[in-house]
Every structure is written in structure tokens, then in C-alpha cells.
Amino acid sequence: MPFMLRNIEVRYGARMALSIESLAIRAGSSTAVMGPNGAGKTTLLRVLAGLMDPVRGTVTYEGEPITSEHLARHRQKVCLLHQNPLLFDTTVLENVAFGLRARGVPRAEIQQRVGQALTLVGCADIQKRRARELSGGEEKRVAIARALVLDPEVLLLDEPLANVDQITAKALEEVFRAREERGQTLIFSTHDGRLAHRLARDVVVLRDGRPSPSPYENLFTGRLLTNGETALFDTGKVRIAVPPGLSTTGHISIGPDEILLSQEPLQSSARNAFKGRVTRIEEHAEGVLDVAVEAGEPFTVRVTQQSFQELGLAIGARVYITFKSTAVKPL
Amino acid sequence: MDFLLEGLLQAGTLIATLNPEVYQITWLTLQVSLGATLLASAAGIPCAVLLVEGNFRGKEGLITLINTLMALPTVVVGLSVFAFLSRQGPLGDLQLLFTPTAIVIGEFILAIPIVIALAVAALTGVDPRVRETGLTLGASRPRAALMVILEARYAVAAAVLAGFARVVAEVGSALMVGGNIRGYTRTLATAIVLETGKGEFAFAIALGVILILFSLVTNVVVRLLVRRR
Numbered sequence: 001m002p003f004m005l006r007n008i009e010v011r012y013g014a015r016m017a018l019s020i021e022s023l024a025i026r027a028g029s030s031t032a033v034m035g036p037n038g039a040g041k042t043t044l045l046r047v048l049a050g051l052m053d054p055v056r057g058t059v060t061y062e063g064e065p066i067t068s069e070h071l072a073r074h075r076q077k078v079c080l081l082h083q084n085p086l087l088f089d090t091t092v093l094e095n096v097a098f099g100l101r102a103r104g105v106p107r108a109e110i111q112q113r114v115g116q117a118l119t120l121v122g123c124a125d126i127q128k129r130r131a132r133e134l135s136g137g138e139e140k141r142v143a144i145a146r147a148l149v150l151d152p153e154v155l156l157l158d159e160p161l162a163n164v165d166q167i168t169a170k171a172l173e174e175v176f177r178a179r180e181e182r183g184q185t186l187i188f189s190t191h192d193g194r195l196a197h198r199l200a201r202d203v204v205v206l207r208d209g210r211p212s213p214s215p216y217e218n219l220f221t222g223r224l225l226t227n228g229e230t231a232l233f234d235t236g237k238v239r240i241a242v243p244p245g246l247s248t249t250g251h252i253s254i255g256p257d258e259i260l261l262s263q264e265p266l267q268s269s270a271r272n273a274f275k276g277r278v279t280r281i282e283e284h285a286e287g288v289l290d291v292a293v294e295a296g297e298p299f300t301v302r303v304t305q306q307s308f309q310e311l312g313l314a315i316g317a318r319v320y321i322t323f324k325s326t327a328v329k330p331l
Numbered sequence: 332m333d334f335l336l337e338g339l340l341q342a343g344t345l346i347a348t349l350n351p352e353v354y355q356i357t358w359l360t361l362q363v364s365l366g367a368t369l370l371a372s373a374a375g376i377p378c379a380v381l382l383v384e385g386n387f388r389g390k391e392g393l394i395t396l397i398n399t400l401m402a403l404p405t406v407v408v409g410l411s412v413f414a415f416l417s418r419q420g421p422l423g424d425l426q427l428l429f430t431p432t433a434i435v436i437g438e439f440i441l442a443i444p445i446v447i448a449l450a451v452a453a454l455t456g457v458d459p460r461v462r463e464t465g466l467t468l469g470a471s472r473p474r475a476a477l478m479v480i481l482e483a484r485y486a487v488a489a490a491v492l493a494g495f496a497r498v499v500a501e502v503g504s505a506l507m508v509g510g511n512i513r514g515y516t517r518t519l520a521t522a523i524v525l526e527t528g529k530g531e532f533a534f535a536i537a538l539g540v541i542l543i544l545f546s547l548v549t550n551v552v553v554r555l556l557v558r559r560r
Contacts, residue, residue, distance in 0.1 A: 049467050076469040086460040088478055099468035150469065 002027035002154065002185055003048055008057035010043050010209075017043045018054070018209045025204070027062075030176065030186040032196035035206035041189035042083070044206065045156045048187065049080035061154075076103065079152040083159040085143030087131035092123065092142050095131050099150045117149035118142070121171045137165040144171060155179065157188035161195060194221065194251055217300055218254040233328065238296035241271035241325040251330070256302040258327035261291060262320045263311060271325040274299075278317045281308075293321055334532060341533030342540055350537075352514075357541055360518040363431050364499040367438035368446075372491045375446035380476045382447070383454040384462070394451060400444035405437075405503030412437045412508045429510035434518065437504035442494035449493055453486030454479055485556040492553045499545050519545075 003025040010018040018040040025031050025048075033041045046052045047059060050066050059066045066074050079099070087095050096114045105113070118124045121141040126134065131142065147155060160172050176199055179186045190196050196203045197219050205212050222235035224246070232239045233252055242252065260266065265273060276295025284290040289308050293299045299321055303311075313319065345353050382394060414420050416428040416436075427433045461482045465475030480487055502520035509516035511525055519538045526535035 046463075051463055051467060072471060075466055078467075079469070080463075080467040082460060082464070084460075086458060086464050088461070088464070089482055098465070098470070102468060102470040102474055146468065 002062055004060045005047075006058050008047065008054045008059065010040075010047065010052065010054045016209050018047065020044075020057070020209075020211060023204065023211055025185075025187060026202055027185050028183040029201040030180060030188070030199060031202040031204060032200035033187065033189040033204045033206060034191070034193060034196040035189075036191055039206040040209035041191075041206055042158050043209070044204075045080055045158050045187065045189055048154070049078050049156050050074045051080065077153040078156065079147045079150055079154070080156040081143060081147045081158065081160065083162065085140060085146075087134070087139055087142060087146075089132055090130075091127070092118070092129050092131050092134070093127040095142060096146045096149050099146065103150075113149050114145075117145040120148065120174070121145045122167055137168050140164060140168050141171055144168070144175065148175065154185045154187065157186070159190060160188050161190065161192075193219070217256050218259075220252050220254075220297060221250055222252075223250060231325075235297055238274060240328060242328045243325050246328070246330055252328050254299070254323060254327050254329070256290065256300045258323050259299060259301045260322040261293070261301045261303055261308075261311065261313075262322065263313075263318075265320050266322045268322060269324070270322045272328075273320060273322045275318070275320055278313055278315050278319055281313075281315060293319055295321055338532035338536045342537035345533065345537040346540065353534075353537055353541070355514060356517050356519055356522050356538065359431065359516070360499065360520075363434045363438060363505075363518065364495060367435045367442055367498050368491060368495040370435070370439050371442035371446045371494050375443045375494075376450050376480065376487065376490075377476075378443075379447050379450035379454055380479070382451050383479075384476070394448070397444050397448050397451070401448050403441060403444065405441060405501050406507065408437050408440050409504035409507030412440065412504065416508065428508060429512060429516060431509070431516055433508040434505045434516060437508050438498035438501060441501060441504060442498050445497050446490050446494040449490030450487050453483040453490055456486070457482045488556050489553045492549050492556075496546060496549045496553075499549075500542055 003023075005020050005023040005025075007022075008018060008020040009016065033044055035041050043052070047054055048061075050071050061074060061078070064070055064074075088098065093114060096117055097110050100110045100113060114127070115124065118127060121144050123138060123141050123145060126138065126142075131139070134142065155175075157172075161169055164172065176186065188200070220233070220235045220240070222233055224242070225232045225234050225239070226244075229244060231242045231244045231246055233242045233246075240252070240254075246252075260270070265275075274295035276293040276299065278291055279294045279298070280290075280292035282290045282292075284302060287305045289303055289305055291301045291303060291308065291313070293301055301321060311319075382390065412433060413428065415422045416425070416433055417423055418428075427436070457479050462475050462479050465478045466472070470478070500520050502524055505511075505516075505518050506521045506524065509518065509521065511517050511521040517525075519542045523535045523538050523542070526532075526538070
């Protein structure tokens with residue numbers, strides 16, 4: 001676990017910006033911090049970056065508390081890219097080289113790494129330009145290069161895909177892919193639930209500064225098919241019966257507690273029944289298991305350990321999942 | 332009115348013919364004022380950084396105090412420095428009274444509140460993301476502070492020049508702690524006081540013209556810097 005937060009409290013004046021009892025963020029993969037505006041996403045990223053001190057509580061990174069004596073070292077491992085990044089009033093080259101110079105990297109290596117980073121974001125030809133004379137898109141890409149050139153252990157991105165042009169979005173997706181491939185930690189904030197689930201392995205949902213249970217388990221993307229009385233949601237792989245009159249933006253989720261797991265097909269009033277196979281079993285909380293079932297789409301079903309044992313299931317077992325159409329919630 | 336015209340003409344001649352005494356006084360004035368300004372900047376700009384970055388009780392009060400000290404009467408500074416440097420004073424053993432160093436000390440005290448106050452104003456206006464970006468890219472606190480200063484470089488330079496403008500024409504402190512000794516501690520401003528008293532208008536006017544030139548150059552540079560911002 002690279003980041004452990006305990007009893008964190010951050011206030012802006014009287015307003016509680018962040019209040020986290022306990023939160024762990026996994027290393028070597030990507031985590032999305034999701035929530036509406038003002039939910040505390042940026043504050044959380046700034047705390048993780050060692051840029052702001054919580055009023056109360058401890059944050060540790062790899063077991064080491066982020067306190068003033070470790071702060072300088074911590075900031076050399078972790079880099080935050082602001083939502084509206086600011087470039088220093090020098091050249092593009094100097095901007096991208098800044099972090100490397102701060103680390104005492106030899107001159108020749110700086111040249112080479114800066115060139116590589118700028119090429120990656122498609123800005124190799126503007127090294128000599130003044131940073132403040134760039135277009136908005138170029139500015140953002142140079143800022144991305146300035147963070148990437150450091151190859152930080154942890155990359156923090158604040159709303160990376162909000163208001164970006166296509167070239168920048170592509171460069172960022174490349175960043176996500178490359179870090180995922182190399183098993184590097186990436187933490188980003190977003191208000192977009194779909195994006196969070198599409199790009200991250202873990203999702204932390206914040207509401208009013210507090211982590212809240214994700215409303216987005218069993219999240220599926222697709223389109224609504226209405227045919228007279230019946231309404232179906234087509235994910236492209238399975239068709240899920242939904243309540244008539246449901247309106248969605250193309251995403252639905254099904255609470256894992258509302259799905260029944262059985263070895264035989266159930267005779268019931270529930271409109272949705274799928275045949276599948278158990279692919280993963282994880283402890284969700286004490287005595288409660290999350291069972292991943294591949295049934296055309298991956299479903300997560302939450303069962304008690306006791307009932308799971310009574311079913312006598314193991315990985316690979318054939319199962320049925322059943323849920324009512326009213327268990328389907330639009331996003 | 333004739334004596335004024337005559338004085339102006341003679342002053343022109345003194346400057347044009349590179350009168351050694353005029354140039355010696357000008358050179359000393361430049362040395363002590365630049366020295367005092369540089370020292371005040373070297374100490375004052377870091378103080379301004381700490382004031383802007385710091386989050387401590389009494390910060391506002393301290394800034395108000397420094398703003399007040401910008402208008403410190405020069406004779407009061409002269410008196411204080413004199414008291415410290417005089418034979419019986421706590422620093423009397425250093426034998427600095429009536430030396431150029433004493434003038435530098437007085438001028439340093441006059442310049443530093445101006446440098447700090449104006450630099451605080453300049454640095455406060457800098458986008459907080461500059462410092463934060465520096466830090467998150469792994470820079471040490473001093474290096475991040477340097478980026479903030481660079482961001483406000485024109486306004487900070489204007490603060491330094493304002494400090495210089497304050498001391499270059501200063502007469503109260505320089506006269507009291509320098510002693511206006513010919514060829515040693517006589518500055519443009521103190522020399523004008525003396526020469527005017529003696530009725531040597533031509534000499535006084537020549538020095539006055541040079542002093543005004545300094546002020547003019549300083550102000551033009553400040554204006555250019557502020558406009559570039």
C-alpha cells in the first residue's frame with residue numbers, strides 16, 4: 001500500500017474540506033478519485049502530493065509519514081499536475097528541465113530526457129518558444145511533459161481530461177496506458193463516473209469531503225432499447241431488463257447486494273437471469289465476500305461467507321445470477 | 332537672478348570638464364548607495380519571501396509596521412546609528428563613525444523597509460501555483476521561492492530601485508554619521524547642503540544636476556520594468 005490516510009481532516013476556514021477516517025490507495029495501478037465539484041478531490045490530491053498539511057491525522061507513503069522532515073524527499077517521488085497547470089515564465093525547454101535540474105541530473109541527460117518527453121506529447125518542435133506564448137492545448141501538453149520527464153513513482157493528475165483538446169486527450173491516454181503497463185501508480189481526480197471506471201482499477205468516491213460507497217458497482221455502458229412494454233439495456237454483450245420509463249445517459253449500475261447467486265436457475269418474478277462462471281472471490285468485509293461472475297459481462301455479487309459456503313462454490317463453478325429489473329439504477 | 336544663470340553655466344562647465352572633486356563625490360555616493368541597496372535587497376527580499384509564505388500570528392501587524400518604517404525620518408536613523416557607533420555607544424570600538432561604512436549602515440536601515448514592503452506587495456501578487464508547481468516538481472523551498480521571485484522579477488526590481496532612490500539623495504543620516512568629510516565621506520546630498528551654505532551655488536547646482544539625473548534614470552528604469560510586467 002503506498003498511501004495510508006488515517007483520521008485526516010482538512011479545513012478551509014470553518015468549512016470541512018476533507019474528512020477521511022481511513023483510506024488506503026494501492027500501489028502499481030491507477031486509482032480514480034471521483035466526486036462532484038467541491039467534494040474534496042483536489043484537496044486530497046494536494047495532501048497526497050505533500051503540498052498541504054492536514055489539520056489532523058496522518059498520511060503515510062510506503063510506511064513513512066509525510067511530515068516536514070520527509071516532505072522534501074516525498075515531493076521528489078510524487079508529482080501533481082494541476083487542473084489548470086501553470087508554466088514558468090521561461091522557455092518550454094526550461095520548464096520541462098526544471099524538475100530534472102532540481103534533482104541534479106547531468107546536463108546531457110536533461111537534454112535527452114526533455115526531448116523525449118516533449119516528443120511524447122507532440123511538442124518536440126517548440127522547445128525554444130516562450131512558455132507564456134503557447135496556446136492552451138500546448139500549455140497543457142508541456143505541463144504533462146514537465147511531469148512525465150521526472151518519471152515519478154506516483155503521478156497525481158487533477159481532472160486531467162476536463163476541457164482538453166483531442167491531441168492532449170490522446171497524449172494523456174497514452175500516459176495512462178504506459179503507467180498501467182509498467183505497473184506505476186497513477187491517481188487522478190474526475191467528476192465523470194464513466195471515465196473513472198473506464199480508466200482506473202480502483203475508484204474512491206468523495207462526497208462532501210468524505211469517502212462514500214461507490215454507487216457504481218456493476219457499471220455497464222450501453223444503450224436503451226424500448227419495445228412496447230419491455231425496456232432493455234443493451235451493453236453489446238448482454239441485454240438487461242430495466243424498469244419501463246428509465247432514462248439513462250448510457251450507464252447503469254446494479255447493486256451487488258441485489259443480485260442473487262444460485263447453482264440452478266431460479267423460478268422467480270425477477271426479470272433478469274444470466275448463466276455465468278465464478279472468476280474471482282474476494283473478501284469485501286469481515287464475513288462478506290465479493291464474487292465475480294462472468295456472465296457475458298463481469299458482475300460482482302455480494303454474499304455472506306456462510307451462504308457462499310453453503311452453495312459450495314469455487315472458482316470456475318457454473319452459477320446463475322438473478323436480479324429484478326428495479327435493481328438496475330441509471331447513473 | 333543672474334547668479335542662478337551663472338551658477339547653471341558654471342555647473343555645466345564643472346560637469347563637462349570632469350572636475351575631479353565633483354566626480355569623486357559622485358563616485359562615493361554611487362558606492363555607498365549601491366552598497367546599501369544591495370545589502371538591503373540581499374536581506375530584504377528573503378525576508379519578503381518568508382513574510383509572504385509564512386502563516387504566523389501577527390503577520391499582518393508586522394507588514395503594517397514595515398510599511399510604517401518606509402517613512403522613517405532620516406534624522407532619526409542618523410541619530411540612532413550615531414548613538415550606536417559613537418565612542419560611548421555599544422559598537423564604539425569598531426570606530427566606524429564618520430566613515431563611508433557608517434553611511435552604508437544608515438542607508439541600509441532606510442532602504443530595507445522599502446525593499447521589504449514593496450517586495451511583499453510584488454510577491455503577494457504572484458499566482459500561488461508558481462510556488463506549488465515548483466515544489467511538486469521536486470524543488471527545494473528556496474528554489475521554489477526563486478521561481479516566485481523570477482515570476483515577479485520586474486516588480487521586485489522596482490522595489491530594489493525604490494530603495495536606491497530613497498538612499499541616493501538622502502542627507503539627514505549621511506550628514507550625521509558620515510560627517511561630510513571632504514574627499515572621504517562627502518556625498519552629493521551632503522555636499523549640496525554644505526556648498527549652498529557657503530554660497531558656492533555653481534558647485535551645489537552641478538551636484539544637484541547629477542543627483543536629479545540619478546533620480547531620472549532610476550525612475551525611467553522603474554517605469555520600463557513595471558510596464559513590462
